[in-house]
Amino acid sequence: MKRWTPQQVADAAHARLIAAPPAPAASLVGPDRTTIDSRDAGPGALFVGLRGEHADGGRFAAQALAAGAWGVITTPEYTPGGQASPPGVLLVADHPLLALQHLATAWRRELGAEVIGVTGSTGKTSTKDLLLALLAPHRRTVASRANFNTEIGLPLELLSAPAGTEVLVLEMGMRGVGQIAELARIAQPDVAVIVSVGPVHLELLGTVEAVAGAKAELIGALKPGGTAVVPAGEHRLAPYLRADVRTLTFGPGGDVQLVAGTPDEVEIEISPGGLRSAESPPGSGAGQLPINAPPRRIKLQTPFAQAHLRTNLLAAVAAAQAIGVTPKGRVELALSAGRGQRIVLPGDITVIDDCYNANPMSMRAALDDLAATAAEADGSRRVAVLGDMLELGPAERQYHLHVGAHATEVDVDLLVTVGPLAAAMSETFEGELQSVADANEAAALVPELLAPGDVVLVKASRGIGLELVCRALGAGA
DSSP states (O other): OTTOOHHHHHHHHTOEEEEOOOTTHHHHOOOSEEESOGGGOOBTEEEEOOBOSSOBGGGGHHHHHHTTBSEEEEOGGGOOOSOSSOSSEEEEOSOHHHHHHHHHHHHHHHHTOEEEEEEOSSOHHHHHHHHHHHHTTTSOEEEOOTTOOSTTHHHHHHHHSOTTOOEEEEEOOOSSTTHHHHHHHHHOOSEEEEOOOOSOSHHHHOSHHHHHHHHTHHHHTOOTTOEEEEETTOGGGGGGOOTTSEEEEESTTSSEEEEEEETTEEEEEEOGGGGOOTTOOTTOGGGGSOTTOOOEEEEEEOSOOOHHHHHHHHHHHHHHHHTTOOOOEEOOOOOOTTSSEEEEETTTEEEEEOOSOOOHHHHHHHHHHHHHHHHHSTTOOEEEEEEOOOSOGGGHHHHHHHHHHHHHHTTOSEEEEESTTGGGGGGTOOSEEEEESSHHHHHHHHHHHOOTTOEEEEEOOGGGOTHHHHHHTTOOO
């Protein structure tokens, strides 16, 4: 937005321009960044005063201007007054959050970048990270940071994309009906990736079928000729697939599937049949592949062997194909914090930091990963520190029982449960067991339980705060 005038910014945000510094300065340059934190509102920043649960950010508009902000967007009651020549640009909007979102959509159009929206019950963050790794060598790519996947975070990520960005990879979080549709309205995706559908947020949505419907709002937001990337055989998404949108499936039997793999390399088969439909517009990347072309194979060097990451890699390859990029070479994956990073501690203790979030699907995948990692190091003890999985509704106890049983199936040697829901895992787990009430108790206990060579999985829903355990082990920030 650096080249936008104050009036252009106002028009893009659907706001009213109240005042601006005297020309020519204000007419030549726009803001170089957008923030909702008044403490970050220095020179060049556009501060948007949002209403929060405990405070209204508009109260800090004058403070932001005093700190040298380029300008502010706030509600009328917080518009700084009493100055003949205000120190910055004053924009007024009845709903600053909507103004922020409108501004983000306008910048998305200005960029002209291809936008890939990524959602899923599990795996959306790692798929977003994988897409960045696959696309960055080929296109100027920006991917959303951790946590910036909400109605506030997503527009901020859009606005942080610099001029010249060619691909935007935007993670989209969801807790209820209509939220993905709202994010898609802002981002206007060209490609919709649904990584998985499973039992999450059941406290609000009730059934997995309802979860599928909420995720499928991303498909509904596509323009004709867009591409939907979905798991092969996911029948719960079938009602939401569209004849005017290309559908590309991944996984066993899909358009993009794994045909061979070693610990360091995978071979992926790509079938062009799913990459084109009669409605695909000319020049739409992979849609130009001949519909009767034979399948082709690519080989990628991967620094990971986890089954769930390889599945997510297939989704990422499919999305890359949808915008005309065929990945090659080594996948330089940098996982977001708390999403399965491996940290080796003194004594050759390996911590799998997967504490950011959890649900029944991701718990099973993480336990499988723990087992595979320990198997690579002969004789390593398998330790799982597992906390409550939240928002699962009436069946929450049953889901925790299933996790305990799966921990037995993959030969976990020591299970530490954290929280009242996770305590139910003890009823179906057959190995050594410790149960604690909360993350603070776990952080005090777990370091005393470990021995050299152990492989430790730390995982729970975000609200349990198991990053305290990782910090206590010396594995967390």
